[in-house]
Amino acid sequence: MSTEEKSLNFIEQIIEEDIKNGLSKNKLRFRFPPEPNGYLHIGHASAICLNFGLGIDYNAPVNLRFDDTNPSKEEQEYVDAIKRDVQWLGFQWEKECYASDYFQQLYDWAVELIKKGKAYVDNQSSEEMAKQKGTPTQPGIDSPNRNRSIEENLELFTRMKNGEFPNGSYVLRAKIDMASPNMLMRDPIMYRIMHEHHHRTGNNWCIYPMYDWAHGESDYLEQISHSLCTLEFLPHRELYDWFLNQIYKTDLVRPKQREFARRNLSHTVVSKRKLLQLVEEKHVTGWDDPRMSTISGLRRRGYTPASIRNFAKTIGIAKRTNLIDVSLLEFCIREDLNKTAPRVMAVLDPVKLVITNYPEGQEEWLDAENNPEEETLTYRKVPFSKELFIEREDFKEEADKKFFRLTLGTEVRLKNAYIIKGESVVKDSNGNITEIHCTYDVDSKSGSGTEASKRKVKGTIHWVSTQHALEAEVRIYDRLFTHEMPDGNKEIDFKEYINPNSLKVITGYVEPSLTTAKNLDHFQFQRLGYFCVDKDSSVEKLVFNKTVGLRDTWAKISEQ
RNA sequence: UGGUCUAUGGUGUAAUGGUAACACUACGGUUUUUGGUGCCGUCUUUCUAGGUUCGAGUCCUAGUAGACCAACCA
Numbered sequence: 001m002s003t004e005e006k007s008l009n010f011i012e013q014i015i016e017e018d019i020k021n022g023l024s025k026n027k028l029r030f031r032f033p034p035e036p037n038g039y040l041h042i043g044h045a046s047a048i049c050l051n052f053g054l055g056i057d058y059n060a061p062v063n064l065r066f067d068d069t070n071p072s073k074e075e076q077e078y079v080d081a082i083k084r085d086v087q088w089l090g091f092q093w094e095k096e097c098y099a100s101d102y103f104q105q106l107y108d109w110a111v112e113l114i115k116k117g118k119a120y121v122d123n124q125s126s127e128e129m130a131k132q133k134g135t136p137t138q139p140g141i142d143s144p145n146r147n148r149s150i151e152e153n154l155e156l157f158t159r160m161k162n163g164e165f166p167n168g169s170y171v172l173r174a175k176i177d178m179a180s181p182n183m184l185m186r187d188p189i190m191y192r193i194m195h196e197h198h199h200r201t202g203n204n205w206c207i208y209p210m211y212d213w214a215h216g217e218s219d220y221l222e223q224i225s226h227s228l229c230t231l232e233f234l235p236h237r238e239l240y241d242w243f244l245n246q247i248y249k250t251d252l253v254r255p256k257q258r259e260f261a262r263r264n265l266s267h268t269v270v271s272k273r274k275l276l277q278l279v280e281e282k283h284v285t286g287w288d289d290p291r292m293s294t295i296s297g298l299r300r301r302g303y304t305p306a307s308i309r310n311f312a313k314t315i316g317i318a319k320r321t322n323l324i325d326v327s328l329l330e331f332c333i334r335e336d337l338n339k340t341a342p343r344v345m346a347v348l349d350p351v352k353l354v355i356t357n358y359p360e361g362q363e364e365w366l367d368a369e370n371n372p373e374e375e376t377l378t379y380r381k382v383p384f385s386k387e388l389f390i391e392r393e394d395f396k397e398e399a400d401k402k403f404f405r406l407t408l409g410t411e412v413r414l415k416n417a418y419i420i421k422g423e424s425v426v427k428d429s430n431g432n433i434t435e436i437h438c439t440y441d442v443d444s445k446s447g448s449g450t451e452a453s454k455r456k457v458k459g460t461i462h463w464v465s466t467q468h469a470l471e472a473e474v475r476i477y478d479r480l481f482t483h484e485m486p487d488g489n490k491e492i493d494f495k496e497y498i499n500p501n502s503l504k505v506i507t508g509y510v511e512p513s514l515t516t517a518k519n520l521d522h523f524q525f526q527r528l529g530y531f532c533v534d535k536d537s538s539v540e541k542l543v544f545n546k547t548v549g550l551r552d553t554w555a556k557i558s559e560q
Numbered sequence: 561u562g563g564u565c566u567a568u569g570g571u572g573u574a575a576u577g578g579u580a581a582c583a584c585u586a587c588g589g590u591u592u593u594u595g596g597u598g599c600c601g602u603c604u605u606u607c608u609a610g611g612u613u614c615g616a617g618u619c620c621u622a623g624u625a626g627a628c629c630a631a632c633c634a
Contacts, residue, residue, distance in 0.1 A: 035634050135630050137562040181563040192632035211634050235629050316573045321627050325571050328584050460594040550596050
């Protein structure tokens with residue numbers, strides 16, 4: 001751990017307490033246990049960063065464990081995607097594990113439980129069992145099969161395993177307490193019959209363990225010291241401990257489940273079921289569509305691993321219900337990109353600017369700083385000529401005191417180039433401006449050191465040379481979802497939530513220096529925001545995804 | 561109507577019985593070859609009522625509010 005003073009979150013305090021009470025530091029071990037039934041999303045970032053962060057801080061191993069106990073929802077594609085995303089976030093796991101690795105051991109332990117009279121086979125319908133289970137306010141009643149003989153249970157369980165019964169006909173239940181105030185303790189199901197192909201064990205099994213009869217046991221087998229999960233699993237803890245009691249042998253580390261609050265992000269849906277629906281109904285192009293809240297979507301949108309890690313660190317770990325404002329996530333990516341992204345010039349809504357006193361046919365290659373925020377300045381060359389594109393918003397015919405950019409009769413600097421003065425406009429028959437004519441001050445070249453170059457002018461605008469600029473496709477994404485509190489259970493009518501303008505594709509012009517830009521390279525288009533290169537195979541030309549805007553100021557101004 | 565968890569500014573998180581703080585947001589100033597960045601500042605905080613204590617955001621009791629629990633999901 002770092003020597004500088006750092007306040008511990010409550011999970012770290014629990015660990016410190018355990019160490020104080022005699023848990024050896026080299027027995028610490030953590031795990032990140034996703035179910036491979038979808039892609040990782042921003043909501044997983046907290047759990048990933050917490051577990052892997054603890055591993056780094058305590059120099060302890062962290063396993064990546066796939067909780068693959070339900071073959072009807074799980075796929076190899078998701079396993080691969082999860083591994084890719086965890087690595088991309090910058091973390092390394094000690095071992096790659098699967099709950100399915102433990103199916104035989106779990107089965108053997110289940111047989112032991114039956115022999116001890118702690119589990120029984122039930123052949124009622126799920127409706128009947130649900131009825132007997134009672135409600136949170138009313139105790140349940142015992143199943144008529146609860147006192148089936150051990151021999152019969154053993155025989156039925158073997159036949160379940162051997163595939164003699166159809167789906168849903170039999171289950172194995174733990175014999176605990178049908179009157180417990182905790183619903184999960186009312187004889188929970190340990191195994192169900194599923195004649196289903198499993199992405200790893202194939203058709204070896206037709207009975208599959210439930211989450212509760214797999215998770216703690218997997219933790220135990222891997223000797224996980226602290227099993228951290230979200231708060232909705234808190235009622236499971238009693239069962240987690242009950243199952244562990246049945247199999248626990250002294251001398252080994254006994255895993256401890258502790259819970260923290262899941263993070264909710266405003267304006268964002270992170271329910272895997274809904275993300276899957278968006279993909280399947282083709283509201284988006286895939287799990288990595290830049291509008292998705294998935295890790296891979298954020299990556300393609302231009303978010304960096306560091307920004308997501310820093311976001312997770314900033315929101316912290318606690319137990320209360322929360323709704324984090326997306327502006328914090330946006331701050332994190334701006335903060336990171338500001339340090340690293342080269343500044344380049346791009347014009348997304350072009351209008352032609354003609355410098356009337358610039359020699360016809362002349363061109364100059366001017367020096368431009370890449371990122372003034374970086375410690376060592378680097379430069380590139382940008383071409384300048386008589387005809388340029390500038391942003392339509394950067395010119396107004398009539399001067400307004402608060403308008404800092406080009407108007408008729410006033411001077412502005414062309415970034416990295418010369419000071420110009422607006423002279424006249426050319427309009428089409430509808431009164432739309434088609435060209436702006438200006439004159440330039442020959443002695444005012446940026447960095448030339450002349451008196452003229454040091455003159456203060458009202459503003460600075462960006463530009464590209466019409467004959468040199470590259471045409472680029474620029475994709476601007478808006479927030480897909482507009483509601484405040486994501487409700488995990490409510491059905492969603494996506495028509496209500498998907499912003500029809502969530503993707504705007506426009507043609508812009510960028511500096512020729514961007515020809516060599518690689519996939520996912522990010523840039524700050526000056527005054528326009530941060531963008532990243534997306535080498536989508538289906539599109540030939542240069543494509544940029546908008547990552548995030550600069551502060552809202554410019555958006556506000558351009559609205560007026 | 562049962563059980564469990566939680567409650568600190570608009571948002572998130574600290575303060576571990578001893579001066580309520582940090583970040584985001586919003587707003588303002590300043591610097592600036594982009595109104596961005598940087599720097600400086602302002603606004604706003606301990607759910608309520610009792611109790612313990614020299615002293616309570618912190619401990620106790622009650623209330624209130626929110627969350628979770630009745631899948632052969634995880």
